[in-house]
Amino acid sequence: MGCRRTVGRYNRSGHIVTLTIDRPERRNSMTFETLASLRDGVLRAKAEDGVRVIVITGAGERAFCAGADLGGVRGAEIDSEAAHEARGHLADLFRTMWSAGVPTIAKVRGYALAGGLGLAMACDIVVAAESAVFGAPEVAVGLWPYMITVPLLRSMPPKIVLELMMSGRRVDTTEARRIGFVNEVVSAAELDLTVDRIAAQSPAAIRLGRSTFYRVLGSQPEEALALLQAMLSVATGTDDAKEGTAAFAEKRKPVWKDDV
Incomplete structure (x- = not known):
């Protein structure tokens, strides 16, 4: 992306910028560097003339983003104060996305779990392939999805959010559409149709x-x-x-x- 980080790709095609988490071997899980890379990409797109839509997606077919790379972030826990500050990268990314000035669209294939669910919900619109799976499974490892609470509450009713957080269960696209946090469910080949429709507007x-x-x-x-x-x-x-x-x-x- 903007700073040539190896964890993400920045691509512009006409009025559309696509930010791709490029760690398919890790199901596009996020490290602190990944979060900074996405934020760099949003800021770069915001600064360029003529950008109408920012798309966020994951490389490959298996995952949009499977959440935090627990192996990749454990090292920061050696210094608890530094780790606390670093965890603010996700909040910074959300704030940057919300102030982007143009629509943000999550293009989801495969898993969107934990922080990946929050990243998708932080986008204005979520378009999912039929095989997409969503969930907040942090409770299964003794944690709670604190940082994604705000984007989830902006995307679905509070009781649904709380139940998903407490159960950690996974949601398929049929239920996601019924709940209302996915705008459109399409075949993988049709994921760009919604993006193109929005990019064509004023x-x-x-x-x-x-x-x-x-x-x-x-x-x-x-x-x-x-x-x-x-x-x-x-x-x-x-x-x-x-x-x-x-x-x-x-x-x-x-x-x-x-x-x-």
Whole structure:
């Protein structure tokens, strides 16, 4: 990715940046370096012009991300203070993703477990191949999935989150879709269709709308309505809004600003 770390790949194709965890031999499990590599990639994509979507995925077919590499992070436990600080890398990654300014999409094949489940849930949208499997199995090794609590609570009802954490059980795509934390279940060959659909939309509308959506989550209704009214006024004045309404009236495909 941005710093040539060996644990991940950064690829840009048109308006789409794909960040790939590249440790298939370890089921794309995460070390502290992996987390830093992903954060570097999001920051790089945020700084580049014309990026509309950031996709996060794992190399190979077996796993999106199987969570923390317990062997790879145990060394940091020699110095407990340093290990505590290093564990903040996952929180830093979540914050960086949420402030990216463009949609983030998890493209999931195989296992998305523990921290890998949290990484997928931290994305705005989750698209899964039919073979994907999700879970938070930390309790089986005497731990608790503390750091992924926030993205899970943003993705499904609290009682479901707590039950998954306490049981450690795995969830297939049928149940994941029913619960609502997976947006779309497709064949592996169709995983990019949702990405392409979102990348084709107005960058300005997505940027302003995405930011506003998260600002009103958990807000009081009156506060939320006031913000939404203000943002609607802002949005109607953008070049993309003017182009979109003109294209609709003229029965043609809109040409968004960064396409010119």
